[in-house]
Every structure is written in C-alpha cells, then in structure tokens.
Amino acid sequence: DTGVSQDPRHKITKRGQNVTFRCDPISEHNRLYWYRQTLGQGPEFLTYFQNEAQLEKSRLLSDRFSAERPKGSFSTLEIQRTEQGDSAMYLCASSSPLAQGPSSYNEQFFGPGTRLTVL
Amino acid sequence: QQQVKQSPQSLIVQKGGISIINCAYENTAFDYFPWYQQFPGKGPALLIAIRPDVSEKKEGRFTISFNKSAKQFSLHIMDSQPGDSATYFCAARGGFKTIFGAGTRLFVKA
Numbered sequence: 292d293t294g295v296s297q298d299p300r301h302k303i304t305k306r307g308q309n310v311t312f313r314c315d316p317i318s319e320h321n322r323l324y325w326y327r328q329t330l331g332q333g334p335e336f337l338t339y340f341q342n343e344a345q346l347e348k349s350r351l352l353s354d355r356f357s358a359e360r361p362k363g364s365f366s367t368l369e370i371q372r373t374e375q376g377d378s379a380m381y382l383c384a385s386s387s388p389l390a391q392g393p394s395s396y397n398e399q400f401f402g403p404g405t406r407l408t409v410l
Numbered sequence: 411q412q413q414v415k416q417s418p419q420s421l422i423v424q425k426g427g428i429s430i431i432n433c434a435y436e437n438t439a440f441d442y443f444p445w446y447q448q449f450p451g452k453g454p455a456l457l458i459a460i461r462p463d464v465s466e467k468k469e470g471r472f473t474i475s476f477n478k479s480a481k482q483f484s485l486h487i488m489d490s491q492p493g494d495s496a497t498y499f500c501a502a503r504g505g506f507k508t509i510f511g512a513g514t515r516l517f518v519k520a
Contacts (some may be wrong), residue, residue: 403452
C-alpha cells in the first residue's frame with residue numbers, strides 16, 4: 292500500500308499521560324499536514340511541514356502539542372499531559388508541489404487517522 | 411473570514427434521487443474548492459474539486475456548481491446509490507491551508 296499510513300490507529304490513555312502518533316506520508320511527497328477531527332465536525336488544520344521545516348502552526352496547537360519531521364519523511368505528533376478535550380481523530384495528509392492532474396492541484400492525500408480517547 | 415459554512419447537516423435521499431449539498435465561504439483569497447467523502451473509520455478522500463474561474467465541473471455522477479459572486483458552491487450527486495452513504499465535506503484552500511465545512515451525513519435509502 293503506497294498511501295499515507297498512521298500508527299497507531301487507536302489509542303486510549305489516561306488524563307495526564309503523554310502520547311505520540313506517527314505518520315508516514317506518500318514517499319515522494321515533501322509536504323505533510325496534521326489535522327484534528329472531532330465527532331461531527333470537519334478536520335481542523337493543526338500544522339504544516341515542507342520537508343523538515345514546520346512552516347505553520349495553528350492556534351489550536353497549544354504548547355502541550357509538538358510535531359516534528361526530523362528527516363523530511365515521517366512525522367510525529369506528541370501530546371503532553373493529555374486532557375479529555377484532546378479526544379479526537381488525528382489525521383495526517385501529504386502532498387506534492389507537482390501537479391498531479393487537472394483536478395488535483397497539489398491535492399492532499401489523507402491517512403486513516405489515529406483515534407485518541409482520553410479517559 | 412476563515413469559515414466555510416455547510417448545509418444541511420444530514421440528508422436522506424431515495425436511491426436514484428439527487429443529493430444536493432451547499433457551502434458558502436467568505437475569504438476571497440481561497441483559490442481551490444475540493445469536496446471530500448469520508449466513510450466511518452477512514453480519512454477523507456478527494457471526490458471532486460473546482461477552481462473559482464470555472465462555474466461548473468462534472469465527473470461522472472458528481473457535479474460542482476460554483477458561484478463566485480455569491481461565494482457559494484454546491485455538490486450534486488445524480489442517481490444517488492446506497493454506496494454513496496457517507497459524510498461529505500466541502501473545503502476551501504488558500505495557499506497550503508485547507509478549511510473544511512462541518513460535514514453533511516448522507517444516507518441513501520435502497
């Protein structure tokens with residue numbers, strides 16, 4: 292499977308614990324995005340990497356959240372001191388600056404997400 | 411100014427009918443308007459997309475109508491099928507940031 296992969300798919304943790312999620316983008320994609328999706332809502336932008344550089348962070352990304360993409364390939368998203376409000380689906384997407392067809396326009400391809408439940 | 415408003419929240423359509431989902435935006439800097447389909451337990455997948463210099467785009471049973479002056483766009487699903495039952499998100503992109511609507515849960519009755 293050459294799509295975006297995320298690990299783990301599900302994570303249950305207790306409030307106050309730290310969690311880390313991993314995203315492996317499509318291999319030739321140099322752009323990587325993290326989103327958060329709560330029940331009944333659309334994905335909300337969290338952060339964006341171009342290669343290893345983190346170029347944009349949403350105000351949603353509090354100081355308990357940190358994301359890295361050390362070698363410009365896979366990325367990790369860490370949440371420290373988790374709170375119940377952090378329970379959500381965390382989605383990763385990747386894209387390439389090269390046009391991929393008339394309707395793609397640097398299209399983002401999403402992974403299956405990591406569902407986090409904080410008890 | 412960053413919001414994308416989507417309606418309805420849910421939609422029930424008979425098999426073979428037309429499903430229509432509407433979206434509105436405010437930020438005129440958006441330059442790309444995709445629609446995503448999401449099944450339970452999966453990430454969103456691109457369905458069809460349009461740029462603001464085009465008023466309509468059709469791909470198979472799916473059509474986007476775009477009204478730049480009104481800052482509105484809509485998705486029409488012709489001949490809706492039970493397999494189309496999913497959540498649909500409109501979105502608007504400016505640069506690298508994509509803003510999503512809240513989603514429409516579509517159920518197509520057999």
